[in-house]
Amino acid sequence: MRNIDIQSIKQRFGIIGNSPLLNYAIQVAAQVAPTDMTVLITGESGSGKESFSKIIHQLSPRKHGQFIAINCGAIPEGTIDSELFGHEKGSFTGATDTRKGYFEVTDGGTIFLDEIGEMPLGTQARLLRVLENGEFIKVGSSKVQKTDVRVVAATNVNLLNAVEKGRFREDLYYRLNTVPITVPPLRERGEDIYLLFRKFSSDFAERYRVKPITLTPDAVEELLSFRFPGNIRQLKNIVEQISVLEYDRELDANKLRHYLPREQGGSQVPAIMAKEPGADQSFSERDLLYKVLFDMRRDVSELKKLVFELMTRQPGDGELLKEHSHLFENLEQISHVRPYKSTEQPEPYYLPVQQARHEEDYEEKVEDISHETEEEGLSLESMEKEMILKALKKHNNKRKYAANDLGISERTLYRKLKQYDIEN
Numbered sequence: 001m002r003n004i005d006i007q008s009i010k011q012r013f014g015i016i017g018n019s020p021l022l023n024y025a026i027q028v029a030a031q032v033a034p035t036d037m038t039v040l041i042t043g044e045s046g047s048g049k050e051s052f053s054k055i056i057h058q059l060s061p062r063k064h065g066q067f068i069a070i071n072c073g074a075i076p077e078g079t080i081d082s083e084l085f086g087h088e089k090g091s092f093t094g095a096t097d098t099r100k101g102y103f104e105v106t107d108g109g110t111i112f113l114d115e116i117g118e119m120p121l122g123t124q125a126r127l128l129r130v131l132e133n134g135e136f137i138k139v140g141s142s143k144v145q146k147t148d149v150r151v152v153a154a155t156n157v158n159l160l161n162a163v164e165k166g167r168f169r170e171d172l173y174y175r176l177n178t179v180p181i182t183v184p185p186l187r188e189r190g191e192d193i194y195l196l197f198r199k200f201s202s203d204f205a206e207r208y209r210v211k212p213i214t215l216t217p218d219a220v221e222e223l224l225s226f227r228f229p230g231n232i233r234q235l236k237n238i239v240e241q242i243s244v245l246e247y248d249r250e251l252d253a254n255k256l257r258h259y260l261p262r263e264q265g266g267s268q269v270p271a272i273m274a275k276e277p278g279a280d281q282s283f284s285e286r287d288l289l290y291k292v293l294f295d296m297r298r299d300v301s302e303l304k305k306l307v308f309e310l311m312t313r314q315p316g317d318g319e320l321l322k323e324h325s326h327l328f329e330n331l332e333q334i335s336h337v338r339p340y341k342s343t344e345q346p347e348p349y350y351l352p353v354q355q356a357r358h359e360e361d362y363e364e365k366v367e368d369i370s371h372e373t374e375e376e377g378l379s380l381e382s383m384e385k386e387m388i389l390k391a392l393k394k395h396n397n398k399r400k401y402a403a404n405d406l407g408i409s410e411r412t413l414y415r416k417l418k419q420y421d422i423e424n
Contacts (some may be wrong), residue, residue: 006023014051018191019188019189022183022189030055034060038175041053041152043183056152057109070113072115072119083101084101086099088140089140101136103149112152113151121168124169134146135147187227194215194224201214215250215252218253221253381420399417
């Protein structure tokens with residue numbers, strides 16, 4: 001096996017980093033380059049897959065031939081066959097001339113098919129024929145043509161899953177995956193993140209004629225802990241943004257956080273996870289959202305109780321409570337919280353009670369207790385007791401009719417009689 005100078009390859013192709021995963025990927029690319037084997041490069045979007053296709057081409061005997069990079073996901077399905085294999089004049093509307101496709105133009109060179117998972121199934125069948133026999137047919141033609149093209153493909157999706165779902169041909173997958181190369185995501189490259197930051201900072205400083213951005217030690221830690229879902233492309237955009245917008249050329253962790261999107265660990269809302277096959281399907285996204293809302297409601301209710309209790313124990317807060325009484329209307333058992341008592345006792349203020357209990361407890365609401373009272377300053381319990389006594393007297397102590405008059409159930413009325421020690 002020939003000796004491979006990985007460091008010289010990095011310098012030649014402008015690759016920054018010393019991650020073992022990165023070095024291994026470069027080594028595999030350099031080893032397979034002199035052959036004509038088909039290569040499948042896998043990795044997340046923005047991780048630098050195209051750089052590896054260039055390494056393979058430039059270190060191969062085809063380096064003097066053409067190299068063309070094509071994004072399969074960016075070409076419309078109706079024209080991708082024409083783009084790749086060419087077409088004859090008049091083969092479809094708008095085909096005013098015969099056109100050569102990329103496989104004909106790059107004869108003797110290398111073609112890089114990025115986002116191969118986005119290629120339509122019909123085009124996949126045509127590509128398979130090129131890989132197996134070196135043959136293709138132009139759109140609108142019946143003549144078989146030959147080409148000598150090396151194919152390097154790349155994808156950021158799991159092609160085996162696409163095969164299982166019928167979106168990618170299984171025979172094409174195994175034909176492409178002769179030699180797999182996995183490009184590591186930026187978050188798995190450790191200190192490479194900071195090295196890339198410094199490189200981009202220097203580049204943008206030269207471009208915009210400003211001082212390079214530097215980071216304090218705590219900012220470096222913050223940078224290294226960020227996950228960078230957009231990988232190198234995202235890091236480069238962030239560094240450019242900082243280089244243009246920041247007056248202070250040294251950033252601490254707090255300033256750096258303003259430029260890092262809050263997609264990791266910032267939210268307390270549980271993530272909606274995809275269901276695994278065979279998992280309990282009854283636990284839906286709606287269940288999770290309801291749980292979050294109920295927890296929030298409970299926390300707010302507890303906080304309101306605490307605030308109310310603290311305010312009622314302090315002298316002089318009666319007016320404040322009156323001004324904001326609507327904030328405490330939904331509290332349960334609020335009438336049992338007694339106001340502060342001292343030698344200089346403020347005027348007591350009691351909030352209206354809304355007893356909206358569950359049916360198992362009280363069955364129905366007690367509403368509209370807004371009648372006039374005979375004496376000012378009576379507590380709500382006294383008012384409620386007085387209303388019950390009046391209703392019983394009105395209906396000759398017949399609980400059924402008294403309950404109807406009060407707008408409550410007979411069972412609730414019975415409990416109120418016990419509560420207030422009223423003899424029927």
